[in-house]
Amino acid sequence: MYEGIVQDLIDELGRLPGVGPKSAQRIAFHLLSAEPAEVRKLVHAISEVKEKIRFCEVCANVTEDALCRICRDPRRDPSVICVVEEAKDVVAVERTREFRGRYHVLGGAISPIEGIGPDDLRVRELMTRLSDGAVTEIILATDPNLEGEATATYLARLIKPLGLKVTRPASGLPVGGDLEYADEVTLGRAFEGRRLLDV
C-alpha cells in the first residue's frame, strides 16, 4: 500500500511489543513529519543502548559497567538476594524503597510450553552466589502467575536444603483496589493470608 521504505518502517515498528499495525502506521507517520533532530535523538538513544548497555556480571541487571549500580553499592545488604524474572522487575522493586538487599535476574521463568527449563535461566549462577555462605535469605519475587509460581517452587526446593530462609512476597488484594473487582483467586489468596489486626 505504501511506498516501499515507509512500509518497511511500519513493518519494523510493528515487530515491537505492544505495537499493532495501526500504532505502527501512526508512529511511522509521526516520524515522517517530525523534526529531523527529534528523530536523530531517538535513533541515537536506541544505538547508545545497544552499544553500551550490558548485563551485570553478578546479578544480570542492566548496566553500563561490569557491575550494576546495586551490586557496586556497599550500603546494599549482601545477605539478602531478591530473585526476579527480568531486569525491569528490579526497577519495580526498587520503586517500593522497601528492599535494601541485592538482586538476581533469572532472565525469564520456567515454561514447559515455551520450552524454557531451569538450564535456560541463570539458576546455576544463583547457586554459585549462594555457595559462599554470605547469603541468609532469598526472596523469590518471580511473577504471581503460573510460570512464576512454578519457578519459585522449583527454586525453593533447590535452595531450602542449603538451610537458607526462602520467602515469597504476599499475594492479596491490591492496595487502593476494590474488593468486588478482585478475581476469585486473588481474593482467595487474600483470605488465606489474612492477618490478625493488632488493635
Added chain:
Amino acid sequence: MYEGIVQDLIDELGRLPGVGPKSAQRIAFHLLSAEPAEVRKLVHAISEVKEKIRFCEVCANVTEDALCRICRDPRRDPSVICVVEEAKDVVAVERTREFRGRYHVLGGAISPIEGIGPDDLRVRELMTRLSDGAVTEIILATDPNLEGEATATYLARLIKPLGLKVTRPASGLPVGGDLEYADEVTLGRAFEGRRLLDV
C-alpha cells in the same frame, strides 16, 4: 531509576504517539535484549524514511520521488480530486479500491483551538490545481469530526463558485456494525441520509 542511557531511550520512546511510559519501558527492554541485527534493521528503516521520503510536489502525498505513485499514474482520472487531511488517509481511501481519481493532502484540518487556519493548510495549492479547468469534481474526504466538517464547509464555499461538483462521503452506520451501539449523531445522520430501496 534506570541507568542514564536506558532512561534516555524510555523518554524518547515515550514521546511517540500512543506510547505511554509502560509501553516505552517494555519496548526499551525488548530492544535491550533483541538481536543487534534486528535493532539495526529498525534504526535503518527510521533513517531511510527520514532521508528519502518527501512530499509529492502536486498532492503532498508521501513519496520517494518528486511526484507520488498516484500522481505519476496516467490511468488515474485527473478530473476528480479527493481532498484528505493526512497522507495516511490516502492509504485508507486506496484500500477501498473505489476511487480512481487523484488526491490532495491538506496537512491537517482547520482548528481555531489549535490555532490552525486555512493558511496553515495546503488550500492555496489546491486552488491553483483547480485553476486549469481539468478538474470537474472535488470530494471533500476530511474526517467526520468537528474540525473535518468545518474544513469541508470552508472548502466547499471556496470551490463552489468555480462551478465544480463538490461532494462529501456519506455519514451513516458502519457496515457490519450494530444499530443499538451507534451513537445518536451517527444514527441521526444515517436516518437523514436514508435511501430508497430499489426492490
